[in-house]
Amino acid sequence: MSQDNRRVLALAGGVGGAKLALGLSAVLPADALTVAVNTADDFEHLGLSISPDLDTVMYTLSGLANPETGWGRRDESWNAMAALEQLGGETWFRLGDKDLATHIERTRRLRAGETLSAVTRDLAQRLGIKCAVVPMTDSPVRTVVTADQGDLAFQDWFVRLRCEPAVRRIRFAGADKARANPALLDMVKLRGVVFCPSNPFVSVAPILAIPGVRMTLQQTRVPRVAVTPIVGGQAIKGPAAKMLAELGHDVSALGVARYYKGLIDGFVLDQADASLKAEIEGLGIKVHVADTMMHTDNDKRRLAAATLEFVDALARSLQHS
Amino acid sequence: MSQDNRRVLALAGGVGGAKLALGLSAVLPADALTVAVNTADDFEHLGLSISPDLDTVMYTLSGLANPETGWGRRDESWNAMAALEQLGGETWFRLGDKDLATHIERTRRLRAGETLSAVTRDLAQRLGIKCAVVPMTDSPVRTVVTADQGDLAFQDWFVRLRCEPAVRRIRFAGADKARANPALLDMVKLRGVVFCPSNPFVSVAPILAIPGVRMTLQQTRVPRVAVTPIVGGQAIKGPAAKMLAELGHDVSALGVARYYKGLIDGFVLDQADASLKAEIEGLGIKVHVADTMMHTDNDKRRLAAATLEFVDALARSLQHS
Numbered sequence: 001m002s003q004d005n006r007r008v009l010a011l012a013g014g015v016g017g018a019k020l021a022l023g024l025s026a027v028l029p030a031d032a033l034t035v036a037v038n039t040a041d042d043f044e045h046l047g048l049s050i051s052p053d054l055d056t057v058m059y060t061l062s063g064l065a066n067p068e069t070g071w072g073r074r075d076e077s078w079n080a081m082a083a084l085e086q087l088g089g090e091t092w093f094r095l096g097d098k099d100l101a102t103h104i105e106r107t108r109r110l111r112a113g114e115t116l117s118a119v120t121r122d123l124a125q126r127l128g129i130k131c132a133v134v135p136m137t138d139s140p141v142r143t144v145v146t147a148d149q150g151d152l153a154f155q156d157w158f159v160r161l162r163c164e165p166a167v168r169r170i171r172f173a174g175a176d177k178a179r180a181n182p183a184l185l186d187m188v189k190l191r192g193v194v195f196c197p198s199n200p201f202v203s204v205a206p207i208l209a210i211p212g213v214r215m216t217l218q219q220t221r222v223p224r225v226a227v228t229p230i231v232g233g234q235a236i237k238g239p240a241a242k243m244l245a246e247l248g249h250d251v252s253a254l255g256v257a258r259y260y261k262g263l264i265d266g267f268v269l270d271q272a273d274a275s276l277k278a279e280i281e282g283l284g285i286k287v288h289v290a291d292t293m294m295h296t297d298n299d300k301r302r303l304a305a306a307t308l309e310f311v312d313a314l315a316r317s318l319q320h321s
Numbered sequence: 322m323s324q325d326n327r328r329v330l331a332l333a334g335g336v337g338g339a340k341l342a343l344g345l346s347a348v349l350p351a352d353a354l355t356v357a358v359n360t361a362d363d364f365e366h367l368g369l370s371i372s373p374d375l376d377t378v379m380y381t382l383s384g385l386a387n388p389e390t391g392w393g394r395r396d397e398s399w400n401a402m403a404a405l406e407q408l409g410g411e412t413w414f415r416l417g418d419k420d421l422a423t424h425i426e427r428t429r430r431l432r433a434g435e436t437l438s439a440v441t442r443d444l445a446q447r448l449g450i451k452c453a454v455v456p457m458t459d460s461p462v463r464t465v466v467t468a469d470q471g472d473l474a475f476q477d478w479f480v481r482l483r484c485e486p487a488v489r490r491i492r493f494a495g496a497d498k499a500r501a502n503p504a505l506l507d508m509v510k511l512r513g514v515v516f517c518p519s520n521p522f523v524s525v526a527p528i529l530a531i532p533g534v535r536m537t538l539q540q541t542r543v544p545r546v547a548v549t550p551i552v553g554g555q556a557i558k559g560p561a562a563k564m565l566a567e568l569g570h571d572v573s574a575l576g577v578a579r580y581y582k583g584l585i586d587g588f589v590l591d592q593a594d595a596s597l598k599a600e601i602e603g604l605g606i607k608v609h610v611a612d613t614m615m616h617t618d619n620d621k622r623r624l625a626a627a628t629l630e631f632v633d634a635l636a637r638s639l640q641h642s
Contacts, residue, residue: 046425046426046429047368047425047428047429047432048425073404076400077398077400077418079397079398079400079417079418079419080401080418080419080421080422080425081422082419082422083394083418083419083420083421083422083423084422084425084426086422086447086448087422087423087426087444087447087448088426088443088447089422089425089426089429096400097398097400097401097404097418097421098400098401098403098404099404100401100404100418100421101401101402101403101404101405101407101408101410102404102408104367104368104369104401104405104410105367105405105408105409105410107368108367108368108410111368122409123408126407126408126409127407127408
């Protein structure tokens with residue numbers, strides 16, 4: 001039975017999530033993929049509404065992403081930032097000239113009363129993106145990192161303080177009052193749910209924190225697969241490993257699998273961590289071992305295809321269980 | 322008696338005003354010049370607070386102005402505009418990448434509750450400007466052009482419609498409730514007032530429309546000199562000649578002198594219009610004939626010096642009258 005006409009829901013944060021989303025978009029028909037993106041990193045800066053993860057996903061899917069930084073646009077110029085520096089403005093959060101246009105246009109339209117999902121749909125379409133990219137919610141949700149010195153807004157901790165303060169606790173202000181994007185609550189005719197290799201604590205957890213999302217994922221019979229963001233005890237990018245340690249988890253793919261227990265049927269483990277397979281399976285989670293490193297576009301397609309095969313295999317075994 | 326320690330107040334709009342302001346700043350000590358700038362062209366665009374005349378004056382005084390366009394910064398790049406176009410944003414008002422920084426920083430600070438004069442003072446200082454640059458007011462004043470098709474916001478008429486609709490009437494919304502910058506009302510210890518060669522109807526008139534300014538200028542014994550913005554029946558730049566015609570004035574330096582009657586003691590007439598000298602003097606206005614074309618920085622200094630000499634000569638004759 002072909003599953004190809006049914007939709008895949010991918011949960012994504014920034015760089016890692018965007019890479020797998022690009023792979024999925026390359027191997028799936030345009031109408032068979034919805035990427036639901038974390039917006040708890042969003043913030044207001046320089047009077048602009050900035051959505052870092054949405055932008056990373058959009059730029060990656062449209063081929064505009066800067067492959068070196070993991071954020072912002074390729075072939076970018078920095079003349080506005082240089083001029084802002086001369087004027088004494090805040091330049092710790094680097095906004096390229098082309099990237100600025102995204103923030104200016106989004107901010108203008110949000111202020112005019114449009115929803116973030118409507119603006120995102122239009123921007124994605126303008127950038128030539130065929131699949132659906134949706135913010136996890138149109139409501140404001142903001143990650144707050146509690147460190148020893150007190151609460152820090154996420155970008156303060158992440159960019160300005162370079163993730164240095166040890167993390168004691170993470171919360172998502174506004175999540176309890178947020179309304180999830182409908183794509184996150186509708187499991188009907190879904191081929192599978194893919195937890196992209198994004199930071200579990202600050203990219204995927206905010207999505208799960210929106211009322212209804214966690215329960216919907218817990219209760220669905222649709223196969224749910226997470227792709228590991230941790231390889232050999234290291235995060236591919238970003239502070240996931242540091243957070244695992246500081247929040248008292250095992251700093252490994254096993255720690256991530258435990259964190260997702262009850263929410264996933266399958267876990268894509270990197271070949272470097274194959275020794276963890278039995279322990280993860282001991283959690284009642286099926287494991288598929290693969291090369292999860294996504295250096296090239298071909299790597300992304302290959303991992304996406306392997307993940308979908310795993311999803312479909314899980315669907316068959318779930319039907320038989 | 323030396324007048325050099327006393328302040329000159331220059332009234333300026335965009336390009337022409339900025340050029341003479343630069344000349345004045347070159348021949349005067351830093352603390353002896355205040356440039357009061359029209360803000361009725363200001364508008365909100367793309368969510369940004371844009372002050373075209375303040376920027377033209379600041380960029381000109383700091384050597385950053387684009388000499389070819391008369392607006393914006395030199396050595397500018399346009400990557401944000403190109404990206405905005407791709408996103409379907411409004412691009413009829415061209416904002417360069419470096420220029421954007423000015424608008425972003427000003428907007429952020431205005432939203433944070435700072436006054437336009439405080440923001441302008443800091444921006445000017447950051448750009449290395451030594452003399453005082455002040456907005457005519459911190460209150461919102463907006464030029465409205467009445468054309469056959471109805472009322473048009475100034476930048477709509479000026480930039481988007483390229484000054485094409487015939488002008489029936491001009492008003493300055495908000496001017497009646499605006500509070501003038503103190504520099505416009507304080508004639509004490511002033512060496513002179515210079516009406517820069519800016520558009521009389523949309524650059525100088527808004528300044529005069531703020532409560533108290535016209536009367537202060539009418540009543541002062543400080544010499545007041547206008548430098549012609551019209552040479553040979555043509556505006557050096559912009560729609561001044563077209564406006565003179567459409568508003569029923571003589572399309573000449575004489576038309577401008579008549580418009581300023583009662584507000585000025587002296588008029589700097591271009592040598593090409595020397596034949597108008599007697600008629601302007603017939604209005605009770607002294608005339609100084611000069612080369613008013615400001616192609617080079619040396620031209621600007623020369624015209625500024627000639628204007629100041631004329632101011633001082635008028636001061637002597639006013640003392641004797």
